[in-house]
Amino acid sequence: MAYVVPSMRAIYATDLSAASEAAIHNETCLECLDRVGVETIHLVTVVPSNVHAGMPGMDLQQRRQQGLDRYRAVMESAGFEVETHVVRGTPHRRINGIAGTVRADMTIIGSRGQSPLENRVIGSTARNLARTTVVPLLVNRVERATDEPEIRHEHLFQRILYATDFSENAERAFDAFSYLRHATEEATLVHVESPKDPSDDAEAQLETLAGRLDDWDIDTSIELRYGDAADEILAVEDEVEPATTLLGSRGRSRLRRLMLGSVSEEVVARASGNVYLVPPPRTA
Template identity: 25%
Template sequence: MYTNILVPLDGSPQAEAALPYATALAERSGGRLTLIRAARAHIVHDRPSDQTRAINEAEAYLVGVTESLAAKAVNVQVGVPYGDSPAAWIVEEVGLRGAELIVMATHARVGADHVLHGSVAEAVVARAGVPVLVTRPDVSVPAKRLEDARPTVVLALDSSELAEAAVPAATQLVRLLHGRLVLVGVVPKAGNLVAGPGMIVTYVGDEHARLLDEARQYLDRIAERIAANGLTAQTVVRTGDAAAEVVAVANEYEAALIVMATHGRTGLARAFLGSVAGQVVVRGPVPVLLIRPPSLRHAEQPALARSHTPAGATPRPMGAQP
């Protein structure tokens, strides 16, 4: 797995923050790295000359990025789709190229000058159908940690089937990195627990202890299942805010990556500022591999507008680079 990695770029240093992580994974897997940048002429009715110029500029940029990776032991390809919807052309390229993983940076804010901000990452996670490794330009831990002898991967679980959808991706990642796996579960502090829409359950004392015990037993069962496939996993149960505790465990165990499942619903505030996964992306010290369960894909959003190739300006996918 992860032998065909797609990296969307927009020409900004912020988007290029994804490159060290993508390159490190490609070196580990011996796979291919595909860099894409969309060509956009930025006018309502693009003339063929404007379209061609935009494509040429995108190609020249990707050639420069490829040359900067010349010292790395990776097979690099580049491609230039044409379109005005970043999420659409990223998702489209996944299908066209058979990508197994997307590695992208998110600005995690609305109204950024560059195209790869939080809402784009949100839409890609919801629609791509493959794992998406999301990083921020300001993550505190360098990609070099992936080169450690046994890099640590933290997998966040909450006893739900949705969360368990991330287990296969996490174990495959640990095998690829020859790393170690830490399973983390978080129980809310004694007090009010939101049990569902409009439902709040108050618990204290013995009830909190019972929830902690259930969380430990649950993680132990997952660890046993993983052990049956030849891997060992350490388990950690914490009390407190879920996102804060996942981030804390990642810091304490000097993790290289965090893995989580996400509902991937629409709405930037809900998916990238409100959910646990979104909070971990925004606050975490390392990139987060987001997994959207197949049962949730395409269930909530209309199809994204597809990118297009204008007449007279055919994008020229460029071949493998040594």
């Protein structure tokens, strides 16, 4: 029996910037979303709460709705069902709220990524979403320092770097391959060991995961590294140049909410490509 791609709902958060324009108008990116099962897109833009009521704020809200209507036309022509939301408040809180309300399967946000002048800097909304997201989050990298930016990787999921610490939430992130595989051709699996406390079976566990992807005809390789986890994951990213790095937002750490976990936060902040971050299951 042929596998049926699930019907998915995505939140597409936009500030109507040039970076958002680049991502939304890229046909290949939209085709990738279609291939992994996205059928409905909720376009969301947030008017910051410090923009006060009155004529200026109302004009801003109207302009944002007009911008969303233009994006809606692009996405509807690509075959998606689209709803638009112009809301007021703190961006990451409102985006998470809508994601929970519509029971979205993923949230997508564009980010210009690391600043050439400031290490570990991403946009505040992307950073806050990475720390608090209630659904898998795709941080879509866009070029910096240009008036007409282009996205870094058009084929969002063609080549994936999957980072694991073999925790429960890392396994949950691996499960995302069940739908990403429809757009994935190559995967690299990486685990970073502490030189002071190496395990005996890490390579065997990586081989087991690779076998699962091989069954789906994904060309898979493994990397077992030693040292600082974030540094080594990012080093592998530089070497294999994946379109997207896939990882869980929390692994062995018991820290909650704004303490994302140092490895995940470092990768989201410093990666040169896209990052797909999978959080723990929603609580009731």
